[in-house]
Amino acid sequence: MKIDPDKCVACGNCLPVCPMGAIYIEPSTSRARINADECVECFTCYRGMSKEHLNPMFVRAIRKTAQFFRFRFDPEPDICPTDAIIPEELTWPRVVRRAFSDPQVPHESTGIHGRGTAEVKTNDVTNRVKVGDAGFVVEFGRPGVGARFRDIERVTRALAELGVEFESNNPVTSLMTDSARGLIRPEILDEKILSAIVEIKTQLAEVPSVLRKIRELSREVETVISVGVSTRCGGGDEEPLREILEREGYPTYRGKTNLGLGRVTIQSQNAE
């Protein structure tokens, strides 16, 4: 992403809008500028702000006049008046930033929007997480901190040593050179992204040790990690995961519940 200095009027609206705080006003030019190393190509500034398409010279003249008389103008905070934010064509390896930061770009590896897979959201038809299984979604960088793949690899390498199974359809797994060792492609390790989700599967009995390991590893990284754990309910609506988590002292207040309303409609049509 870049800001066209010929169009920018330094209104400052885009500065707080950036989730990474990567936009600033360059004092020497009095124009907004993007710190390319911190920008994660999430497109929030470009797509999230409304636009007026005004003439920059006209807007600068009005702003200067208002400034001279110390008028306080209270503009809408989410408008780029002159359409100054311009997306750049991204090349490898920078393109992975957008893939993991802009939720409106579907991942080639999963075909779905977002940074992970459908996990238990479609478990009623995929049966990905079975009774007795625990599915982990370990998300790096969220909320609002961002993460570099170097940190993510530090954790995936350690998890691989535990012998966990990485979800094969996950975007992070698709960027591994050796999933058995949790190694990620070296050329992307310094790329910063808004968030990435590592998905692993274990048996329920291993939940406490995996969570302890994640917590231990979280002290070695420069980002935040949010963790979700899932399981399939058995007959009679019972599931033992909550008790395990509460015994280990984790909060279990909020979560997602798959209602089991999904059906395999395409296969059944073929069968007919």
Add this chain to the structure above:
Amino acid sequence: MTNTLHRYSEHYALERPANPAPVCNDFIVFAMASRGINDDGLVEKYRAFLRLALKHHPVNIGDAAKGGMLRPRQDLNPTAHWRRDYQSNPEDVIAGIEGHTTAAAVFDNYQNMKAFVDDVRNANLGISVNISAPIEDAERCCRETGITRHSVEYSLGFCGRVDKLPDATVLELTTMCGHGMISAHFAKKMIDWVKENRRSPAAVACTMARFCSCGVFNLSRAESILNEARMKNR
């Protein structure tokens, strides 16, 4: 995709209070089709899902590929600074669905959510449907509508460099867009504007909702958080 899983409340504070207040105004129901399994006629299935939702007064509905009821505009003129249009048109969200996505409806009370879930169950759309809410409310809803839960996923909160996270009020607002499209800096600015009476909580909630690219931002909850923040030094 865990965009509704980690919505922050006191239950996930680092120093958890003994009896955190329950979150009674944030319930999401979303639908998702799976490729090659049940995605035949998926556009109509998603549209039917959202049309059923509209009967139960959702505070937002969304299409993960395009956004929620409030979206940025590319055609504003300077009068917007005085007369900003805060009207939303849920029919545009429904008409805009074109293919694979996640369709979501956000409710600010349990009864509406439950009535919607009951309707969805009866509609038998064949796509996967999930509730993202306090686990006990989802469990109760299933019990009361005669649904047997298939799977559950728990949010365990945050660890690592939590010192880089903003304060609780900002987190409550920003995590309502789980993809992280609502910046903490922007949320802080909007809280300040509410405190300075430069904008109303309702207007600020609408402004923030435009950044949420999948439509799961809860306008009603945001308004109440901002109202509370106005009077407190949090």
